[in-house]
Amino acid sequence: MKTGTRIIGVSGKGGVGKTSFLALMLKAFLEKNAHHDILVVDADPDSNMPDVLGVNVAENIGLVVNELKEKIDKLPPNFGKAEYLEYRVFDVLYEGDKFDLLVMGAPEREGCYCLVNNLLMKIMDTLTKNYTLVLMDLPAGLEHVSRRTSANVDVMFLIADPSKMGVKTAARIRDLAKALHREFKKIFLVINKVSPGTEEILREQSMEFGLEYAGSIPFDERLAEFNLKGIPLLELPEDSPSYIAVKKIIEKTLPI
Numbered sequence: 155m156k157t158g159t160r161i162i163g164v165s166g167k168g169g170v171g172k173t174s175f176l177a178l179m180l181k182a183f184l185e186k187n188a189h190h191d192i193l194v195v196d197a198d199p200d201s202n203m204p205d206v207l208g209v210n211v212a213e214n215i216g217l218v219v220n221e222l223k224e225k226i227d228k229l230p231p232n233f234g235k236a237e238y239l240e241y242r243v244f245d246v247l248y249e250g251d252k253f254d255l256l257v258m259g260a261p262e263r264e265g266c267y268c269l270v271n272n273l274l275m276k277i278m279d280t281l282t283k284n285y286t287l288v289l290m291d292l293p294a295g296l297e298h299v300s301r302r303t304s305a306n307v308d309v310m311f312l313i314a315d316p317s318k319m320g321v322k323t324a325a326r327i328r329d330l331a332k333a334l335h336r337e338f339k340k341i342f343l344v345i346n347k348v349s350p351g352t353e354e355i356l357r358e359q360s361m362e363f364g365l366e367y368a369g370s371i372p373f374d375e376r377l378a379e380f381n382l383k384g385i386p387l388l389e390l391p392e393d394s395p396s397y398i399a400v401k402k403i404i405e406k407t408l409p410i
């Protein structure tokens with residue numbers, strides 16, 4: 155078991171650049187070659203992390219969990235549900251040379267299947283302890299906070315678009331987390347798709363909302379082109395402005 159697993163979450167409203175930021179953050183960690191064991195968790199039901207990272211993943215946790223829920227009443231009482239679920243979770247886990255990836259898929263069906271949900275939480279807790287770094291791409295909006303998807307996150311990056319409304323939305327996510335007693339150790343604001351000359355205003359706004367400003371990422375034609383064509387972002391050239399900006403943010407906020 156690894157000691158000191160650090161769980162990093164990426165959150166923000168739809169389309170602000172959460173997935174792109176996470177992919178570039180992973181690229182930065184891989185480039186540092188700091189011997190981290192890295193797990194990427196795609197917790198967005200509308201999963202696209204495999205494409206962005208250029209890996210093939212056929213199954214997801216949602217499918218596995220629903221499958222178990224469907225047959226749980228028909229299973230013999232002595233059937234090892236925890237063992238079965240654990241075995242299936244490891245089946246779904248993509249294990250690569252440089253990082254592993256777990257795709258969570260669609261959230262659970264209606265109704266409380268507390269047993270299965272609790273089993274899954276326990277398995278996830280155990281699984282994440284095998285890594286030194288866990289990078290979580292969270293679903294857009296606030297729901298992950300109340301659903302506990304982001305329960306164990308240590309460092310949360312709130313990604314916002316370059317507008318006062320964007321900064322305000324990020325502050326709302328922070329406030330909801332606080333109201334639900336979800337205490338992330340650190341919360342950082344990152345503004346994405348910033349045009350030249352606007353950073354000072356955005357920095358002031360983040361101060362106004364009491365958010366710690368980690369930096370900004372410029373609008374990057376090359377990143378947009380890679381996503382447009384479906385080229386994995388891990389292949390983005392190292393001199394790309396968005397990648398340079400993400401590296402700077404990581405160095406400032408998550409020194410190794």
Ligand SMILES: Nc1ncnc2c1ncn2[C@@H]1O[C@H](COP(=O)(O)OP(=O)(O)OP(=O)(O)O)[C@@H](O)[C@H]1O
Pocket residue numbers: 166167168169170171172173174175198294346347371372373374375377378379381382396
């Ligand atoms: N810095 C940037 N420069 C140019 N385009 C960007 C930048 N960041 C993100 N984009 C573009 O914005 C779009 C949304 O990005 P991305 O998928 O990373 O956002 P998201 O927050 O994960 O979205 P969703 O909420 O749908 O999961 C993509 O088309 C991406 O190419």
Ligand SMILES: [Mg+2]
Pocket residue numbers: 172173174198202291
């Ligand atoms: Mg996304």
